[in-house]
Amino acid sequence: MAITKIEERIPARMTREVYERIVEAAGTVGSTLNQFIVQSALEKADNIIERERTIRLTAKDAKIIFELIENPPKLSRL
Helix, strand or coil, X not given: CCCCCCCCCCCCCCCXXXXXXXXXHHXXXXXXXXXXXXXXXXXXXXXXXXXXXXXXXCHHHHHHHHHHHHCCCCCCCC
């Protein structure tokens, strides 16, 4: 069974100053410009996805939720 590798391209337009700064940063960490941009974008994407999937509760709210899980209310039949 052959494995197909699919690659997509993302064009990006930027000012010369932004480009030079990104190139400098990439060189500083020893990666190519492409590797740096992909890794940086992936890290940002992971952070955003994690933030949106995480429910944050106060200690009081968490206590209420755990109490409801441990002692669910009785449902009445209509």
